Amino acid sequence: MTRAGRILGALVAVVLCLAVMPEVASAHAYLIRTSPTASRVLNTPPRQVSLTYDEAVEPRFAIISVTNVDGHQETTGPVRRSAADPDTLVVPLRPRLPEGWYLIYWRAISVDGHPVQGAFTYAVGPNPGPAPKFAVPSISAGATAPNLLITRWVMFLSVMVAIGLFALRFFVARSLPRRVDGTGLRALSVAFVAASVIGVLAIPVYLDFAIASDSLRSVFDVGALVPLFRVTAFGRGYVDMMLCFALFCVAAWVALLVDRPDRRSRSLAEILAQTGALLAAGAVLVLPGAVGHAGQTSPRGLSVPVDWLHLIAGSVWLGGLVGLLVLWFTADSRRRVAALSVVVPRFSTVALGSVALLLTTGTIATIDHMPALDALWDTGYGVAILVKIAILLVAMAVAAGNLLSTRPRLAAAGGGSSAGDGADAVRAASLLRRLVAVEAVLVAGAVFVAALLSSLAPPPPAFAKQNAALASVGPGTVAQTIERAGYRLQVLVSPNKAAAPDSFALRITKGGQPVRHADVTLTFNHTEMQMPQQQYQLTETRPGVYSRRAPALIMVGKWALAFNVSPPGGPPFTALIIDEANG
Amino acid sequence: MSTPQIVLRLTLAVLVLVGGIVAAVVAIEVVRTVLS
Numbered sequence: 277m278t279r280a281g282r283i284l285g286a287l288v289a290v291v292l293c294l295a296v297m298p299e300v301a302s303a304h305a306y307l308i309r310t311s312p313t314a315s316r317v318l319n320t321p322p323r324q325v326s327l328t329y330d331e332a333v334e335p336r337f338a339i340i341s342v343t344n345v346d347g348h349q350e351t352t353g354p355v356r357r358s359a360a361d362p363d364t365l366v367v368p369l370r371p372r373l374p375e376g377w378y379l380i381y382w383r384a385i386s387v388d389g390h391p392v393q394g395a396f397t398y399a400v401g402p403n404p405g406p407a408p409k410f411a412v413p414s415i416s417a418g419a420t421a422p423n424l425l426i427t428r429w430v431m432f433l434s435v436m437v438a439i440g441l442f443a444l445r446f447f448v449a450r451s452l453p454r455r456v457d458g459t460g461l462r463a464l465s466v467a468f469v470a471a472s473v474i475g476v477l478a479i480p481v482y483l484d485f486a487i488a489s490d491s492l493r494s495v496f497d498v499g500a501l502v503p504l505f506r507v508t509a510f511g512r513g514y515v516d517m518m519l520c521f522a523l524f525c526v527a528a529w530v531a532l533l534v535d536r537p538d539r540r541s542r543s544l545a546e547i548l549a550q551t552g553a554l555l556a557a558g559a560v561l562v563l564p565g566a567v568g569h570a571g572q573t574s575p576r577g578l579s580v581p582v583d584w585l586h587l588i589a590g591s592v593w594l595g596g597l598v599g600l601l602v603l604w605f606t607a608d609s610r611r612r613v614a615a616l617s618v619v620v621p622r623f624s625t626v627a628l629g630s631v632a633l634l635l636t637t638g639t640i641a642t643i644d645h646m647p648a649l650d651a652l653w654d655t656g657y658g659v660a661i662l663v664k665i666a667i668l669l670v671a672m673a674v675a676a677g678n679l680l681s682t683r684p685r686l687a688a689a690g691g692g693s694s695a696g697d698g699a700d701a702v703r704a705a706s707l708l709r710r711l712v713a714v715e716a717v718l719v720a721g722a723v724f725v726a727a728l729l730s731s732l733a734p735p736p737p738a739f740a741k742q743n744a745a746l747a748s749v750g751p752g753t754v755a756q757t758i759e760r761a762g763y764r765l766q767v768l769v770s771p772n773k774a775a776a777p778d779s780f781a782l783r784i785t786k787g788g789q790p791v792r793h794a795d796v797t798l799t800f801n802h803t804e805m806q807m808p809q810q811q812y813q814l815t816e817t818r819p820g821v822y823s824r825r826a827p828a829l830i831m832v833g834k835w836a837l838a839f840n841v842s843p844p845g846g847p848p849f850t851a852l853i854i855d856e857a858n859g
Numbered sequence: 860m861s862t863p864q865i866v867l868r869l870t871l872a873v874l875v876l877v878g879g880i881v882a883a884v885v886a887i888e889v890v891r892t893v894l895s
Contacts, residue, residue, distance in 0.1 A: 516889055520882035527875035534868045545865075548872035552879030559879075559886035566886075571893040580890055 306330045307382070307394060314396035314810050315407075315826060321373035321400045325351075326358060326366040327382055333365065334508055337385040337490045340367040342378055345408045350378065375400050377827075379410040385490045385508060386572070390733050394802075395830050396810075407777040407827035423495075427485045429727040431478040432564075433594075433720060435521060436587070438471035439557045440595010441602075442528050446550055448596065448626060449603070449619045450537050456614045463606035464599055465532050471598075472525045479518040487511060513567025517560055524556035561587040568730050569645060579644050582637045589633035594723065596623050596630075597716040604709045613701045616708060617686040624683045631672055638665070647740040654742070655735040655804070664725040671718035674711050682708040739803050741836040742854050750856035761849040762786060765839070768823075774832040774857040781823035782814060782839050782851075790820020795842040798824065803834045803854065814839075829857040 309328040312318055325342055335355045342350045351367045358364035365384070376399065383393040397407065445464045452459050487504050488495040495501075505511045531549035542550070565571060565583030573579040600616075600623060607615045642652075642661055652658035682704045689701030742748075746758045747767075754769035766783040780798055784791040796814040814822035829835055835855045842848040 513889060516885050520885055523875075523878040523882040527879050530871045530875045534872055543868075545868040545872035548869070548876045552872070552876035555876075555879030556882035559882035562886045563889060566890050566893045576894050580893060 306392075310380070310396065312398040314830075315398065315812075315828060317399040317401040317404055319401050321371070322369060323371065324366050324368045325380055326364050327384075328361065328364040329384065330363070331386070332357075332362045333384040333386070335365055336504065336507060338365055339381075339383040339492075340365060341381045342367070342369060343381070343410075344373075344376060344378055345410065373400050375402075375404050377404055377407050377410075385510075386733075390731070391490065392733065397827050397830065406825075409773075409776040410827075421489060424482075424485050424489055425724075425727055425731060427478065427482040428731065429724045431475070431482040432723050432727055434471050434475035434478050435560060436591040436723065437595045437598050438468060438475045438528075439524070439561065439591040440593065440597075441468040441471055441599050442553060442557065442595070443592050443626075444596045444599035444619075444623065446531065446535070448622050449599070450535075451540075452615060452618050453537050454540065455618050456611055458608060458611050459615045461537055463602050467599065467602045468532075469529065471595075472521075472528065475521055476518075476525055479514060479521060483511065483514045483518070486514070510567050513563050517563040520556055520559040520563065524553055524560055527553035527556050558584075558588075561591065564730070569734060570641070573644050573734075579641065582640045582644070585633055586637035586641060589630040589637065590719070590723070590726075593627055593630040593634065594716065594719045596627055597712050597719060599623075600712050601709070601716060604705070604712070613686070613689055613705050616705050617689045617701065620678075620708065621683055621687045624679055627675065628679065631675065634668070638668075645734045647735050648743050650743065651735045651739050655739065657729065657732045657734050660725055660729045660732060664722050664729065667718055667722045667725060671715050671722065674715045674718065678708060678711050678715070682711065735804070741801065741838075741852060742803055742834070745836070745852045745854045748854040748856070751858040754855060756853065758851060758853070760851045761847070763791065763841070763843070763849075765841075765851055767837075767839070767851075767853055769837075769855060772829070772855065772857055774829045776829075777825050777827045778829055778857075779823060779825045780812075780814070780828070780837075781817075781821055782841075783821045784841065784843070785820055786843075791843050792816065792819055793844050794822065795848075796822040797840045798828075799838045799840065800828045801836040801838075802831060803836050829855075832858055 306329060307327055308330050311326045312322050325340055327340060335357050338355045340351065340355050344350060350370050350373060352370055353368045355365050355367045358366050377397055378399070379395060379397050381393070381395040383391055385391055395410075397410065399407070441464060445461060445468055449461060449464060452461060483505060484498065484501055485495050487493075487501050488497065490508070491501070491504055493500055505515050527549060531546065531553050534543070534545045534549055536543065536546070562580070562584045565580050565587065568583075570576070570579040570583035600619065603615060603619060604612065646652060646658060646661075652662055685700055685704035686708065689698055689704070746760060747756050749756045749767070750769070750772050752772055754767060754772055756767045758765050758767065764785045766785075768779070768781040768783070770779045772778060782796055782798075784794060784796075793816070798812050798814055800810040800812075810826075810828050812824050812826050812828065814824045817823045833856070835857060837853050837855050839851045839853075840848065841851065
């Protein structure tokens with residue numbers, strides 16, 4: 277198969293893999309049980325609020341706010357972990373809360389470092405009155421705050437460029453001084469040292485910003501932040517990454533010190549130092565995935581190695597491109613073409629392998645993270661993946677230009693005269709610089725999207741419910757008629773506003789006649805945020821009309837409303853609609 | 860190259876190899892914890 281054919285084959289494989297996306301869910305901290313239960317009217321005021329998650333979340337990073345309708349805070353102490361259950365957080369409440377409705381807003385940090393939040397209401401009775409409209413607090417400082425995103429990007433960029441430059445310097449370009457007189461590897465070595473120093477500084481800076489954001493402290497409050505570095509698995513992972521990257525840098529600097537590129541074969545000292553650096557580089561690149569989304573996505577035995585290979589491939593490609601630019605700009609203009617004719621053909625082969633690996637692992641990771649195919653264009657996480665794929669496809673098109681046009685011309689120049697600087701080769705080298713610069717900028721852009729992607733929460737499993745929905749309605753008042761199991765169902769939601777008491781009704785008819793005495797329950801699941809499922813029994817208020825007023829749409833966004841209907845004398849059925857509520 | 864130079868280079872190389880092995884062990888431990 278030709279190279280173009282292989283590239284085409286890889287692209288077809290991506291499209292095919294995306295088309296057969298299975299329903300696989302990923303895990304963040306999910307709230308699985310609450311006390312008091314959402315929207316419940318209690319006859320005696322509770323003494324505390326307890327929230328149980330599917331994993332042990334850290335109380336020092338958690339917020340549980342309990343407010344009355346006037347916004348007055350009703351908690352009397354800090355959030356702490358339950359002595360009986362490590363997955364449960366509790367917060368004490370003011371004793372003898374008066375009758376009325378209360379809003380519980382919570383925010384917690386998942387094991388992978390992402391903030392998750394939600395809200396629900398409960399009432400103290402017996403006569404709390406109608407549910408009021410609450411102002412739901414919103415803490416905008418999430419994992420995607422610009423300062424956090426930029427520090428994350430700089431960190432990934434410097435670490436990946438450093439590791440990629442190391443690979444280029446030692447395994448692609450090492451023979452350059454032997455093959456072309458008057459050339460050297462000094463510029464590549466200096467660029468590598470610069471990138472590694474930036475990386476060594478960027479990791480703790482990012483960690484400081486991330487922990488400051490999670491614990492709602494200032495980034496300059498270093499004395500308070502450092503003890504929190506190792507509290508979450510996310511923090512521990514990045515401290516370990518910092519250690520491993522420091523070991524990589526020391527090993528790579530020693531490898532530079534003992535390297536003698538004028539000799540064809542490597543000495544024992546060179547082999548040992550380079551092996552140490554490679555081991556440490558491998559360790560550095562496995563850690564972000566292990567403590568990030570990959571480590572939280574089932575099957576972990578697949579997703580962690582896939583993420584590792586993805587980062588290795590990205591590093592080799594990006595660092596190599598930066599290295600080629602460094603070579604172009606620092607090489608003596610008389611020897612530039614000769615130097616590039618040695619390095620470019622060798623790097624092209626490596627880059628082609630990297631791109632193929634990047635495509636394969638990226639596709640597997642996408643399949644692994646998406647609960648459904650349409651999550652790709654219906655969620656921010658999915659859209660970020662599409663943007664990243666688009667940027668990388670453009671970068672690959674530019675890379676194909678290099679592969680098919682400049683590489684053969686430079687290779688021919690290298691194989692021809694010893695000077696190797698014919699007019700065509702000079703033009704090819706000039707074109708190469710422009711293409712490589714564009715490619716490097718595009719790949720750096722893709723790393724930025726990856727930094728954004730790894731900061732966003734993947735769509736929750738409830739997202740997959742959207743595909744089973746009979747209709748999508750809202751925002752605004754809903755009057756939608758659907759057919760299900762031979763019944764005609766009219767769904768009525770008014771005014772369909774979040775954090776307000778809404779009226780939900782279902783009119784059931786069959787053959788034009790109202791269906792009476794059916795058992796109808798309605799369940800609510802937010803498709804974009806992690807919240808407990810709510811369930812209400814609807815009562816027949818008119819013949820064939822089952823309704824209920826409830827403050828169930830706690831947050832704005834898309835809700836999966838499942839009407840579970842058991843008609844008399846007929847088999848039960850479920851009708852699912854997606855309702856979008858606005859504020 | 861003199862013998863002391865060779866010894867120094869080898870010592871440095873062995874030290875950083877040990878560093879690399881430490882890094883690999885740290886990563887393996889983290890991954891093992893995640894997978895368990």
